[in-house]
Each structure stands twice: as structure tokens, then as C-alpha cells.
Amino acid sequence: MSINTMAKSLWAGWARDLPGRHSNLRADYVPTGMTRDPLSPMLLPVRNLVAQNRFEDAVAQIERFRSNELYSWSGRPLSNFAAEALTGEFIADSGHEDANIARLEQIRAWHLRAPHCPYAAAALADACASTAHSIRGCKVAAEVTREQWAGHAYYAEMAREALAANHAAFKDHWYWARIYLGAALTTGEAAGEHTLRFTAAFNASPFDPSNYRTLAHALLPRWYGSFKMIEANAAWIADQTQGRFGQAAYAMIYALISEYEDLPQTEADWDRLHQGFPDWHSAFPSDRVRTAHASAAVEMHQLHAFRDVAEAAERIYEDQWTARMDFYSANSLARSFANDR
Numbered sequence: 034m035s036i037n038t039m040a041k042s043l044w045a046g047w048a049r050d051l052p053g054r055h056s057n058l059r060a061d062y063v064p065t066g067m068t069r070d071p072l073s074p075m076l077l078p079v080r081n082l083v084a085q086n087r088f089e090d091a092v093a094q095i096e097r098f099r100s101n102e103l104y105s106w107s108g109r110p111l112s113n114f115a116a117e118a119l120t121g122e123f124i125a126d127s128g129h130e131d132a133n134i135a136r137l138e139q140i141r142a143w144h145l146r147a148p149h150c151p152y153a154a155a156a157l158a159d160a161c162a163s164t165a166h167s168i169r170g171c172k173v174a175a176e177v178t179r180e181q182w183a184g185h186a187y188y189a190e191m192a193r194e195a196l197a198a199n200h201a202a203f204k205d206h207w208y209w210a211r212i213y214l215g216a217a218l219t220t221g222e223a224a225g226e227h228t229l230r231f232t233a234a235f236n237a238s239p240f241d242p243s244n245y246r247t248l249a250h251a252l253l254p255r256w257y258g259s260f261k262m263i264e265a266n267a268a269w270i271a272d273q274t275q276g277r278f279g280q281a282a283y284a285m286i287y288a289l290i291s292e293y294e295d296l297p298q299t300e301a302d303w304d305r306l307h308q309g310f311p312d313w314h315s316a317f318p319s320d321r322v323r324t325a326h327a328s329a330a331v332e333m334h335q336l337h338a339f340r341d342v343a344e345a346a347e348r349i350y351e352d353q354w355t356a357r358m359d360f361y362s363a364n365s366l367a368r369s370f371a372n373d374r
Contacts, residue, residue, distance in 0.1 A: 057344050057368060060320070062360065065352040072105050072114060079115045083122070088143045091119065092152045106319035108242045108278075108285065116208050119156045125166035130184075133164040151203035154195065155212040161192035162219040193220045207241075210234040215247050224257040228266065235270070245270055245282055246289040253293055263290060264300035271309065279312030280305055288325045291355040296332040303333045310342075320346045324353035331356040331363045340367035 075098075082091040098112040105114065120140070123133050140160040144153040168184035169177055177185075196213055203209035214230040222230075231248040238244065248266060252258030263286070271283035287301050287309075310326035323346040330339035332355070343349070349360055356363065 057340070058364060060343065060346040060349045063348050063350045065350075068350070070105050070114075072103060072111050075103070075111060076115055076118060079118045080121065083118050086139055086143070088119065088153065088156075089147065089150075091115075092150065095152070104317060106317055106321050108240070108281070108313070108317045110238075110241055113211070113238075113241055113243055116152065116211075119152060120159045120163060123160060123163035123167070125163045129167050130164070133160075133167050137161065137164050149202075151199075151206040151209045154199035154203055155206075155209045158192050158195040158199075158216055159212045161188050161195055162216050165189040165192060165219055189219055189221075192216055196220075204233060205237055207234075207237040210237040211241070211244060211247075214244060218251050218256065222257070224252060224262060227251045227257060228262075231266075235273075240274060240277055242282065242285045245286050249286045249289050250293075253290070255293075260294075260299045264302075268305075271305070278316055280309035281313035281316055282309070284309030284313050284326070284329075287329065288353075288355075291325075291329060291332060295357075296329060297334070301333070303335060306333070307335070307338060320348040321350045321353045324348075324350045325355075327360075327363075328354045328356045331358055336363075336367045336370060339363055343367070 079091050079094050082088070082094065095112050095115045098115055099110075103111040105111070122136055123129075137157075137160045140153075140157050144150075144157045147153045165185045165188035168188060169181050193216075196216055199209070200213070204213070210230070210233045214227070214234045217227045217230050227248060231244060234241075234244045234247075245267075249263055250256070252262045252266065254260065267283050267286040270286065271278075271280045274282045283302075283305050287296065287299070287306055290296070290299060290301070306329055307326075310322060310329070314322040314326070323342055327339050327342040327346070327349070330336070330342060343360075343364055351360075354360055358366075
């Protein structure tokens with residue numbers, strides 16, 4: 034019986050009143066927006082310094098984080114989060130163009146007084162890219178005006194020039210390599226260029242999951258790649274980081290993919306996913322990881338696996354649930370059809 038047929042049976046009512054249908058769960062359901070990353074308070078000093086245009090002091094704080102690194106639930110280094118604050122005031126959506134352009138000039142002034150700082154050069158390129166995005170907006174291409182396309186092209190070219198002018202000097206710096214990778218989507222690079230830039234970012238910071246997810250996003254079929262390319266890269270990255278993460282990187286990448294695509298339609302290997310999520314949880318224990326695991330199990334029609342993961346969780350986080358079927362319906366199915374206990 035398919036999972037859709039099971040769902041229809043449940044929703045038809047005949048399985049709705051099974052005794053103990055929810056009694057297996059100890060987890061609280063945490064709605065989106067009700068929690069924040071535990072590292073968030075530690076970012077305030079950097080954000081405050083950036084807001085005061087004290088960029089050099091902000092960079093010094095980021096470097097201190099790197100000397101005594103902490104990690105988020107996703108495995109992302111605190112220094113990576115903190116460096117994001119350098120351009121965190123940019124809003125890459127329409128309606129913020131004027132504020133972005135004004136802020137861009139402040140970043141440019143920083144770069145002019147600190148031309149040998151990789152953070153300043155990378156922040157300038159990132160600021161140009163964000164400004165380009167805000168002028169284009171988030172509408173589908175057919176609804177973007179000619180003027181918006183022209184503005185986007187102007188600032189995207191500015192980003193490209195900033196990257197080209199500073200690449201030789203800073204290509205091995207972790208933050209530069211991260212921005213260089215992310216900018217490939219804005220400047221419309223081919224899939225091969227994305228993978229080349231990822232290799233540089235990986236060499237500079239091999240255990241930073243944010244780079245894995247950036248590559249996976251760029252290689253979505255809607256952009257510059259395919260599911261086959263995503264699978265090949267996910268397998269390679271997981272193998273390269275096996276000694277530290279096990280197969281966690283494989284799950285990290287497909288957790289991102291599940292936000293955009295139905296997992297069964299991808300090249301994802303369930304056995305590898307099912308190994309990767311526990312490895313991820315072992316490296317960075319969090320019920321957010323368990324939620325993503327449970328969601329992937331439902332998408333891949335693995336109700337036994339869903340039941341075991343859901344029963345182990347203390348919390349289920351709505352913002353990590355990407356399956357089309359809601360959590361409680363999935364639990365009802367698992368209790369009703371997957372060797373109910």
C-alpha cells in the first residue's frame with residue numbers, strides 16, 4: 034500500500050480513532066519563529082560594530098571567534114555566522130534599493146581605506162551582488178521590468194569586477210572563497226564554474242556546511258545543474274569529510290534540497306541519508322536534525338524510520354519540516370500502518 038493510499042484511508046476516518054495514536058510521542062511541536070539559534074546572542078557584538086561602521090573592529094572579533102570556534106546546530110562555524118553580519122543589513126528584495134545603495138557606499142569606503150583586507154574586498158563584492166538582487170526583485174523573470182534588469186546588470190557587473198580585481202590576492206582566504214562561491218549565482222556562471230569555486234571554498238574551510246549547501250542550491254535544475262550533479266557532489270563531499278562527519282554532509286546537502294524539491298524525485302540514496310542524519314546528530318546534537326531526518330523519512334516513504342526518529346525527539350521544529358504531509362498525520366500513519374506498537 035502506498036503512503037498516499039494509507040493517508041487516504043486514515044483521513045477517510047476508519048483509522049482515525051485507533052487507541053494510543055499519539056501516545057508514542059514525547060516531543061513538543063515548536064512553531065517557526067518560536068526559537069532562535071543558541072549562537073545568536075554571541076553575534077550581537079559584531080552586528081553592533083558593523084552598524085557603527087567599525088568594520089575593522091568587527092573583523093577582529095570574527096578572527097577571535099576563529100581562534101576558539103563554536104558551532105551551530107547545523108555545524109556552521111560561529112565565525113561564519115559573524116562574518117555574514119558584515120553585509121547583514123542588505124535586503125536582497127525589491128523596496129530596499131535606496132538603502133542598499135547607500136550602505137554599499139559605506140562598504141566601498143571601508144575597502145578603499147583597507148585595500149589589503151580580504152574581508153573588506155569580499156564584503157564589497159557581496160554588497161554589490163545583494164544590491165543587484167534587490168533591484169531585480171523576486172518576481173519571475175517575465176515580470177521583471179527592463180529598468181530592473183538594467184539595474185541588476187549594472188550592480189552584478191560591479192560585483193564581478195570587484196571579484197576579478199581581488200581574486201589573485203585573496204583566493205585562499207576562507208571568507209573570500211565563501212563569497213566568491215555564492216556570487217557565482219548572481220553573475221550567472223555555468224555549473225562547472227560553481228564546482229570550481231566550491232573546490233576553493235572547500236580547501237579553505239573543508240568542514241563548513243554552509244558551503245555544501247551553497248553548491249547544492251546552485252546545482253538545482255532550476256539554476257545551473259541537475260539532480261545527477263547534486264548526487265555526485267553530495268557523495269564526494271560526504272566521502273571527503275567522512276573522518277570527521279561520517280556521512281553527515283550527505284544529509285546536510287539533501288536537507289537543503291528538500292526545501293525546494295520532493296526528495297523522491299531526486300537521485301538521493303535513502304540508505305545513505307538514513308546513515309547521514311544520525312552522523313549529523315552525533316556531531317552536532319539537536320532535535321532540529323532529528324526533525325529533518327523524520328521529514329526526509331516521510332518524503333521517502335520510510336514510515337518505520339519516521340516512527341523511530343519521531344519517538345526519539347524531545348522537540349519537533351516546524352521550520353525543519355519540509356514534507357508535504359504534516360507531522361501529526363505522518364505520525365498517525367506510522368502508528369497505524371508501520372507495525373504499530
